Amino acid sequence: MLFRLKRRQTIAGDRAGNIAITAALAMPLAIGALALGVDYGSLTLQQRQLQASADLAAIAAAANISTAEKSAFDFFAMNGQSIGVVSAGGLLTTKGVVPFNPKTALEAYGSYAEITRGRYVPDPAQPAANRFVAGATPPDAVRLTLRSKSKLMFGASLTTPPALAASGTAATDKLASFSIGSRLASVNEGVLNALLGQMLGTTISLKAMDYRALADAQVNALKTIDQLALDLGLQSGTYADVLTTDINYGKFVGALGKTTGLTPSVSTVLSNLEKTLNKTKVMVKLEDTLKLGPVSQKLIGQSSGLSVNTSVFDLLSAAATAASGGKQLSVDLGTSIPGVASSKVTVAIGEPPVGSSYLAVGAPGAIVRTAQTRVAVEVVVDGLQAILGLKVRVPLYLEVAYAEGRLAGITCTGAANSATVDVDAVPGIASIALGDVDTTAFTNFGKDPRVTRADIISTLLLKVSAMADTTSTNLKTERLTFSPADISANRVKSTSVKNVLESLTTSLLSKLVVRVDLLGLGLGLPQPVISAVGATLGAAMTPVDTVLYNVLLTLGVRVGEADVQVGGASCRNPVLVQ
Template sequence: MIRSFRTFLADRRGLSTIVFAGTSLVLFGFGAMAVDVGSIFYQKRRQQTATDLAALAAAADIERATNAARASASRNGFPADAVGTVQAGTYTPDPRLAPAARFQQGSGPAANAARVEMRATTPLILGRVLASSLGGESGEVAIVTQAIAAQDAQAAFAIGSRLARVEGGALNGLLGGLLGTSLSLSVMDYEGLARARIDLFSFARRLATRASISALTFEEVLRANVRIGDIVLAAQDAARDQGAGSDAIAALGRLSSALGSSGQRINLQSLVSFGVYGGRQLSEEVPLKASLAALDLISAAAQIANGSRQLDLGLAVNVPGLAAVSLKLAIGERPVGTSLVRVGRAGASVHTAQTRLLLTLTLVGSGQASLVRLPLYLELASATARLTAISCGAGDVTSSRVTLGVTPAVVDAWIGQVSNAEFGNFSTRPNPPAATVLDLLGLAKVKARAHVTISNTSETAVSFSYAEIQRADKKTTSTQNFVASLLSRLVGDLDLRVELLGLGLPIPGLDGAVTGVIAGAAAPLDQVLTSLLSTLGIGLGQADSWVSGVRCGGAVLIQ
C-alpha cells in the first residue's frame, strides 16, 4: 500500500493538465474582471453624461425641474425612474466661497440651479459566468452619478455718466481738449447724443467695415488699433441702423468733420467686454443688447484717446463771485481687465477710471482780499458695479429682473498746492501742502489748507425691471449730497496762516477777510463744480449704473 502511494506521488504524468486547469480559472477571473471593470466604467460615463444633460434640463426649467430631468433621462436611454432626486437651489458664483458651499438647496423665486442624482444598475458580463460556476448569484453593480447645473442667465450692464446742460462751452472745451480739436456743438446736439442709444455689437460690425479691420470676431475688433475718426463714423452708421434722431446723426457728422484726418489710434478693450459673445463671428446674431448713449460712447473714447491722460483747460464762466476758472484733469487707467460696459454672468463687474481734478479759481472779494486764488484738488477712486443676481421667470423674459451691487468712489477733496509731478503720478496719493491763496505784492501772504473725505464701504443693491432694462434707465447710487456741502465742509476744516514779510506776523482781520471770500463763494462754486463734474460723467460720492440687456434660458454645468 505504501509502495503504491509513493509510486502515485512520483508519477508526473498529467501534471500540466492540472496546472492549466487551476491557472485557467485564475486567468479567466482576471479577464472577467478586466472586461467587467471596463464595462462598468463605460456605463458610468454614459450615465454621467445622461445625468449632466438631466441637470441642464432641470436648471433651465426650475419650476418643472423633476419632470424636465426625467424627460431628459428618457431621451438618453435611461428609464425615468433612474432619476433619484432632483433638488432646486441657489448657486452663487463667488470665488470667496468653497465650491461645496456655492450651491444651497431651496426653492422659490431666487432658485437658479438644480442638483440631479441618478441611480442604475449594470450587470456583470463574464463575472456572471464565474459567479455561477462558483455557486454564487449572477451579480449586478449599482452606479450612482450626480451633477449640478445653473441657469446661464447673462446681462449687459455699465457704470458711467449722465448728461447735464453745461453752459459756456465747457463740454466743447472738455471733449475738444481730450480729442485734440476745437468743437462747437450746441447743447441741443449734446442732448441728441445723450438720447441716441447705440448697440455695441452693431457698432463693432460697423467699425470693422469703416476701419477695414480683417477681424472675424467681436473681440478681434476691440483689440484692433483704430482711428478716433473711424469710431465716430462707425457710431454714426450704427445710430442710423437703429433709427436714431436726425439731431444725433448730424452731431456725429459735425464731430467727425472737426476731427478731420486725426491720426489718433486707440483700442476699445477698456470700453466694453463682450464676455462669452466676444468670440462670436461678426455675422452671428447675439441674443441680448449691450448699448451706450452716443454721448457716453464718444466721451469714453475721448478719454481713452487722450494719450497723456492730462488736460489743461480754461473755462469760460459767467458766475457772480468768480473771476476765472481753470481746470487740470488727469484720468488714470481702469483696473486691469475691466471695462465701462460688460456682458457677463453674476459676479462680473465694471469700474470707472480713477480721476483727478485740480480747479484753480480766482474769487472776487474786496479790500485787501480783492482777488483770492483758490486751488481745489479732487481725487476720485474707481466706482464699481457688480452683477449680483439675475432673476428669470420660466419661459417669460419680461418677468426678469437684474440686480447690481454698486459702490460709489471714495473721494478726497483738498484745498492745497499739488505739484505737476504729483498730479500725474497715480502710483501714490498726493498729500498737498498749504497753498498761497493771497499774495499782497510779496509783503504779506495768506496760505490755506483743508481736507475732507467721503467714502462708502458697502455695496448698495440696485434692481432693474425688464421695462427699465429695455429703456436702459440710469439709476444713481449716492452716499450723500456731497457737492452741496463740499465748500462748507472744506471751509470748516480750513487752516489759514498769514505771513508778513515772510516772518509769520499776523495782519489783523486779513485771515477773516479771506475766509469770508471763500465762504461766500460756496454757492457759485457748487454750481460750477456740479456742471463740470456732470460734464465729466462724475458724481462725488455717487455712481450711475444701468442695464441694457438680459438673456434668460439655457444652463451650464457647475459640478
C-alpha cells in the same frame, strides 16, 4: 544497476515542463485578474453612460423648471431608457405613478432619478460646489441625480453589484449688459469742450443742448460695432476682432452716428463732431471701453438678440477717457466760468483697471469700474471789500478712487428677454484738499501727491495762506435692482441722491486753517480779514463745484456716487453648469 542509478539522476535533474506547470498554477490568478479588469472596465463604461444621461436629462428638466420631473421622464422615454423619476406623488414610471421607497427602488426598477430645484450663481468668487443653492427661489436651475444598479459580468457570483450614481446641474443661460457712468445735470459747455478737445487733440465746440441730446440718446453698442465692422471691412469676423482693432476716434464717431435708432438731431450732432475729428490722431481700442464677455466670440451681427444699451455721451466720453488713460491733461478755462476771473485745470487719468471697463456683458460676478482720477483746479476770484477787493487764489486738489458695479444676480421671469437684474454698487471715495500740489508726478498713481499750504493772497500789504482737507468715507455697498420695466426704459439708478461734491467742498471750508501776515508784521489772525477770506472762499465754492462737476462728468466719474444702468438682459436655453 549503474544504468538505473543514472536514469534516476537524469529524471531528478530534468527541468523540462516547468513553465507549463507554473502556468497551470498561475492560470486561476490570471483569469481572476482578467475578469476583474473586464468588470472594472464595464463599471467605468456604465458610470460614463449614467453621467451622460444625467447631464442631458438635467438640461431637459431645466428647460421647464415648473414641470422638471415630467420633462426628465419624457427625455428618458424618448431615448428608450426605462428610468423612473421621483415626483411629489411618487415615482413616475411607464406604468404610471407608483409608491417610491428609496430602499427598494433600485431592486424594483433598476434606475431612478431625483430632481432638486434651486438657483445657480456663476460667481467666480464662490467655490464651484457652493454656486448651486438648493431650494433658493425663484428657481432657475435643477440638479438631477441619477441612481442605477450596476451589472457585473464575472463578479456577480462573488459579490453584490455596486450601486452607481451621477449628478448633473443645468441652469438657464443668463446674460446682462450694464454700465457705470455719470448723468448730466449742470452742464457748462466751456469746460466740457475744453477738456474733451484736449483729450482728443482738437477743438470741440458743442453747445449745452448738444451734450444733453447726446446724454439723453440711447444706443445699442452692439449695433455700433456692427456698423464699425462694416466700415472697417470686418463683417466676417467676430466682435472680438473689432474690439481689439486700433480705430481712429473719428471713424468710431462716424459709425456711432450711423447706428440705427438715433434721432435726426443726435445724428446731426455726431456727424458734425465726426467732421471735427477727421484729422485727429487719437486711436482707440474698444476693448478698453467695452467688455462683451461671451458675446465677443460671436460673429458680427449675431448677438442672440441681447441689447447692450448705453448713453451716447457715456460711450463717447468712455472711449475718449480710455484713449487718454495714463496721460496728464492741462486746460486753461480762462473766464468761461461765471463768477471767476481765471481758472485752470490739470487732470490725470489712471489706466483702466485690468479686466474691467465702464460697460460690460456677462453673467453674475462681472464687474464695471470707472477710472481713478486726479484733478487740480486753480481759480481766481475777486475778494470782498474787507480785503480791499484783492484777487483770491483758490487751489484745490481732488482725488477720486474708482467706483464699481458688480453684477450680483439675474432672475429670469419667463420670457427670453425679461429678467430682473441686481447690481451691487460701491461709489468712488474722494479726498479734497485746499492747497498747492506738485503735478509733475501726477500720473504716478502709486504715490500720493504732497499737498502744501497755499498762498491765496499775496501782496506787499497782505499775505494770506490757507490749507484744509477732507475725505468722503461713503464705502457702503448698495444693491440696485432693475426690473424688466426699468431695463426697457433705460433707467439709471444711483447709490446716493445727495450732492456729495458740494458737501465735500462745504466740509472743506469748516476745516480751513488760515494764516495772515499784515504788512509783514505777522500780526496773527485779524478777525475782519479772516471773515472776509472765509466769505470769499464760500462764494467761490459754487463756481468751483461747477468746474469740478463738469470735469468729472467728462471723465464719467462722480464723487461719492455711482450711477448704474442695465442695458439689457437675456434668459436663454439652459446649459450644463456642473
